[in-house]
Amino acid sequence: EAGVTQFPSHSVIExxxxxxxxxxxxxxxxxxxxxxxxxxxxxxFLLHFVKExxxxxxxxxxxxxxxxxxxxxxxxLKVQPAELEDSGVYFCASSRRFxxxxxxxxxxxxLVL
Amino acid sequence: xxxxxxxxxxFNVPEGATVAFNCTYSNSASQSFFWYRQDCRKExxxxxxxYSSGNEDGRFTAxxxxxxxxxxxxxxxxxxxxxxxxxxVVPRNxxxxxxxxxxxxxxxxxx
Numbered sequence: 001e002a003g004v005t006q007f008p009s010h011s012v013i014e015x016x017x018x019x020x021x022x023x024x025x026x027x028x029x030x031x032x033x034x035x036x037x038x039x040x041x042x043x044x045f046l047l048h049f050v051k052e053x054x055x056x057x058x059x060x061x062x063x064x065x066x067x068x069x070x071x072x073x074x075x076x077l078k079v080q081p082a083e084l085e086d087s088g089v090y091f092c093a094s095s096r097r098f099x100x101x102x103x104x105x106x107x108x109x110x111l112v113l
Numbered sequence: 114x115x116x117x118x119x120x121x122x123x124f125n126v127p128e129g130a131t132v133a134f135n136c137t138y139s140n141s142a143s144q145s146f147f148w149y150r151q152d153c154r155k156e157x158x159x160x161x162x163x164y165s166s167g168n169e170d171g172r173f174t175a176x177x178x179x180x181x182x183x184x185x186x187x188x189x190x191x192x193x194x195x196x197x198x199x200x201x202v203v204p205r206n207x208x209x210x211x212x213x214x215x216x217x218x219x220x221x222x223x224x
Contacts, residue, residue: 004156031210042117043157043200045211056210091156098210099145104156 002026004105006092012111018080021108023092025074031055031095032075033102034067038088049075082112114139119201119215126222130191134218136201137183146184147202148175151217157200161186191222 005024013019025032034046046065047057051072060067064083069075079086089109093102118137126132138146145164149157161168163184167176174187188195201215 033210033212035212035214042216043212043214045205045213048210059211099204101159101162102212104158106156 004092004094004103006090006105006108008108009106010109010111012113013082014113015084016081017112018078019082019110021077021079021090021092021110023075023077023094023105025092025094026096026103029094029096029103030072031098031100031102032069033093033095034075034077035091035093035104036088037091037107038085043091046077079110082110084112086110087112116140116205116213117201117203117215119199119218121216121218123219123221126191126220128191128193128222128224130222131187131189132191132220133185133187134199134201134220135183135185136215137181138201138203139182140203140205141179141182143203145204146175146177147212148173148184148186149200149202149214151198151200153197157202157214160199188220191220193222193224196220196222 007022032049037043045059048055049069066078089107091107092105095102148160150160151157161175163175172189176185198217200217205211
């Protein structure tokens with residue numbers, strides 16, 4: 001069974017540009033989560049999808065971040081415009097059902113210059 | 114008080130040593146707890162779940178103390194391959210969706 005995949009693995013952009021991160025969850029997993037680790041800090045929850053619906057987006061830092069999961073399969077996280085403090089590692093995770101183990105993808109390392 | 118707090122370490126131990134990490138959590142209503150392992154520049158991977166007083170899996174033992182609101186992870190007979198960062202994780206609420214992570218404790222096992 002393929003794991004959670006994320007694309008790209010690395011992204012370097014300039015402040016003010018737009019970046020779109022993609023996450024493909026494990027097949028059959030209805031629950032998809034985005035997390036972020038900023039340097040020196042702990043991993044923090046951003047949002048949770050159940051199929052195509054946003055179940056909880058309380059962790060989204062501001063309206064420069066837009067997450068979508070059209071069709072309930074893969075998800076994208078767009079940052080527009082990117083700021084320096086957006087740099088970090090963005091992890092995606094998925095689980096089959098609520099409260100089941102969340103499996104993490106390898107992350108996208110974003111550097112905003 | 115932070116939601117999940119861990120001693121960052123690093124813990125530097127020789128092979129074969131026993132090492133223990135502690136983690137404290139602030140939400141007294143929390144029912145489930147997890148230890149994840151994260152290797153350098155890799156994703157977190159679930160190591161153990163703790164739902165009651167404790168859990169044991171081979172060389173790894175996790176214990177829960179609800180009265181003091183802390184969880185511990187004990188590693189016996191440390192191997193070089195145990196070198197990693199160990200993350201204490203607590204679901205934010207009863208629904209158990211959003212996970213709250215500690216900063217992690219770094220373990221380095223040397224020969």
